[in-house]
């Protein structure tokens with residue numbers, strides 16, 4: 001089958017709740033869509049995400065139960081779980097630093113300040129953002145931004161809860177890229193947040209501090225698996241040009 005254009009894929013994607021048990025999807029192609037998803041942008045390129053591809057019947061059975069047996073999980077042939085790994089910030093930061101050191105040194109005639117600036121960003125600013133000492137540093141950072149923000153524009157999302165939102169935003173972008181990539185090859189998906197996150201973490205043997213962004217059912221749609229015509233709020237209610 002010929003791959004769809006981006007617009008065609010976006011249009012084709014629907015949340016599919018019932019998949020056709022007669023039609024199978026290729027595990028390798030799903031993995032390729034996951035790799036495509038990792039090309040999504042992420043805040044400070046921290047890539048605080050993981051993708052757990054559920055293929056075996058046994059593992060799927062556990063996840064389906066943790067998703068309250070909802071049909072989008074139960075009838076899915078495979079499941080992809082997007083996990084937020086804010087706890088891995090130090091490791092991801094180190095990878096970025098290593099990459100900057102090696103990749104920028106290969107560029108000829110590079111402004112020497114650029115490398116310095118990038119390294120300062122990752123060595124000073126990012127740790128300041130992500131580190132927290134029992135909520136205390138988070139509180140101090142919040143007070144600081146409130147006071148300084150009275151006099152000049154300042155980045156305010158510095159608390160630990162803000163950083164959770166920051167990490168979830170990037171993970172959700174990756175989830176959407178994954179679903180669009182799947183749609184591009186005619187594969188269907190359904191994003192789910194209807195699950196017991198503690199149980200999913202146990203199912204995946206993950207530490208309790210990680211968070212689950214989305215559980216995504218994957219397969220080939222049955223026509224009745226698309227619940228009605230797509231409904232969207234009229235453009236004049238959601239689009240503002242200034």
Ligand SMILES: Cc1cc2nc3c(=O)[nH]c(=O)nc-3n(C[C@H](O)[C@H](O)[C@H](O)COP(=O)(O)O)c2cc1C
Nearest residue numbers: 013014015017070072190191192193194195214230
């Ligand atoms: C973050 C998120 C969580 C969702 N959770 C569920 C869910 O638990 N179960 C489900 O059947 N659909 C779920 N959906 C699918 C939405 O209901 C669906 O996207 C919406 O109705 C629009 O339909 P469409 O995706 O076909 O355009 C979720 C969608 C998003 C983005």
